[in-house]
Amino acid sequence: MKNAWRIPDLRRKMLYTLLIIVVFRFGSVIPVPFLDASALSAMMNTASESNSALGYINMLTGGAFSYASLFAMGITPYINSSIIMQLLTIAIPALERLSKEGETGRKKIATITRYVTVGLGLIQGIAYYFYLRSNAGVVKVTDGFAGAFVGIVIVLTFTAGTALIMWMGEQINDKGIGNGISIILFAGIVARLPVTFGGVWQYFSLGLESPSTSGQYLVLAPLFIVLFLVVIWVIVFMNEAERRIPVQYAKKVVGRKMYGGQSTYMPVKVAMSGVMPVIFASAILSIPQFVKFFWNPTEGFGKAFMDAFSNNGWLYTVLYFLLIIMFAYFYMSVQYNPLEMANNLRQNNGTVPGLRPGRPTAEFIAKILSKVTLIGALFLAFVALIPIIFTNITNMQGLSLGGTSVIIIVGVALETVKQMESQMMMRHYKGFLD
Template identity: 55%
Template sequence: MIQTLRNAWKVPELKSKILFTIFALLIFRFGSAIPVPFINTEGLTNYINSMSGTIFGLLGTMNGTAFSIAAVFALGVQPYINSSIIIQLLTVAIPALERLQKEGGEEGRKKIAAITRYVTVAIALLQGFGYYTIIRTNNLLALGGMNGIWGGIVIVATFAAGSAFVMWLGEQITDKGIGNGISIILFAGILSRMPTMITELYTGVSNWAHHVDTSDFTEQQLKNFFVLPPWGLVLIIAGMLAMILFVVWIQNAERRIPVQYAKRVVGRKMYGGQSSHIPLKVNMSGVLPIIFAQSIASLPATIAAFAGVQAGDEGFWGSFLRVFDANGAVYTVVYFLLILAFSYFYSTMQFDPTEVANNLKKNGGFVPGFRPGKPTADFIHKVLNKITFFGAMFLSVIAIAPIVTGGIIGMQNLAIGGTSVIIVVGVALETSKALEAQLMMRHYKGFLE
């Protein structure tokens, strides 16, 4: 990957794209450090840290440090991701949207993109109001002379405007920069939390080495106190390295279906008679199942925010949040199933076996051992289901393994860290492949050389 970056830096056009991406990320990080007015940021940071084992802590990690200080970009790309999920599901369910996507061409795609943006703003207003409710319920407002209603309007509007700007920034990176802009921004937000996680690991080992006396600690201090033995640190590092290797392997793995083209005579020339293959990636959707599963898993926290409760409260909503704790069994099972479901959903959206079989038949191609048409489509569909299941199972197991490991060693944030590694590695691989593809386009010499 480093060599790819060096080669890309030598190409003026790619160099400008890389610089544009870096500049856009600097703007994103700058906006992630500017707090929204009328909020006690110090008290909010302590509250978010105390909720590190819940989905509130998970949202903080996915959106970077901006979430814990209620920055302008606190909501990050979550509203856009949720909007994309909703629109894609509606595209399958509503025939009018499906026709717009398949038959509308470029104009149809623009209309769907516009609908996605409007839904993003609506979701951002909803999530911003939920976040404001959490802040107000925990007495973390610092309105001063500002009227409560107007102060709330300013806070929610700022959150929504920040989310809309991040969405626009991601689209600009996609058009003028390198890779998928939304994934790149999510990548930057996650990396911003890495120093905090490294510091926490160091503190845990230090506490174990010095045998800190916790007899005088309060209940809250005991909850935040973390002890990590050296063997636990070795286990975490080994697990992260193994996870990176697995993700790289899955991202690059593919099943090749052989294709033979029949010979045919057109005029005085003979065409066909050659062999090829159909490459089916084991994980066609990349990191999208992980990202979307995280977004859906955060919905319970958004719903509970309207009730103004915490995970430690009594009653229905308190129990509701405790059930969906990021280290709990229910959350683990739901997370596992969501990754499986989204893996199948995106493989179905991206690859149509019937269409591929029809194209092969039109061009005189066939899969050895299967008749053209429906038998070929059925065979490709069967193969696609098998490899999608294999890739989805690997991603699911890798995603929940840190949750189980964190429960064993008593580290709550490990579940979040494991998910972050999967997303970071996946986005890095996708961006590297995008650079390599653009380098190949510019360095292809053709038959003239």
């Protein structure tokens, strides 16, 4: 950070990113009109104590969801829109052709993604409005023409917040440091850290006050902190881990000089897809919680079904595990093409020792990628599920910081630092060559 601050261009980018984060935090507490703050606070306290996915959504938005503020929808509609567009790019030939047209095609796809984001934000805003309206006293006016006008204003305010936060993320991509979506998610989660550790302290204080009935918290609360630090270490370790494929380059003579003849390796990251599988899986599994806004059964099969999709439910846990693995493989297939990698090696006179160039090399690389992706996906799933398992065993409810949050925090921090290092390296070499 200190070295980057010395470079004027990077310093401007860092300050711009910080400015966007400050604006995001201000927008997270600007209230939407026509809502009763005290009734809203009581409603969201109940949701947080039940440790439902609504509490998780609130954590991702940095508390904006619980305030029903301008940025209550957070970056979730944009994430869902990106998922939809990436899937459609594979399924629809016209979009696939656009994606291969270079910068022009990517800009057109980005424009379509923005429209889809606004549409999803509108749907999500309507769902949230009906959820607020179903709780007595939260929306001040609900009847007649005035009630319809109030509803339209609230929904449009939520949608405008979604569009603004999407624009802010894109501005970070263009003029700041790091990935815009990830930085905004990072800022929201970090903003909730004091609340999480405050909850841990409350459990520890409860153990001190009543050692006979709640003495287990004297061990479980410090254990949570230790587990938090261990998870950070594991994430950093796995983020740096890689599988190295040995590559041998043949010697060739160009004029009077000889090139090649060296042994090197092709690095394949274990966590090659970063935090995106976790973010996408979380975004998809938050959808049933938005169904609750329209339909919230209190008994029978419906209640059992919705409880299974709660943050600690068995169905949520199983689907979370499977979706993380699925998205990890999806990202691997998008980012890596084994046949293209093998052809690039052959064109540069490179071979994997013991394998013929071409298809045998491509099959070997595909096999390696599949194994490494499985290891990385299992690691992501394991870290994401640790807090859910810990909560179910210890019954320590209301701790909003989960494995997903820690993965996002650490992953975004590491990616941002690497981007800063690469930009510093580029400027260093440019100055050296001049």
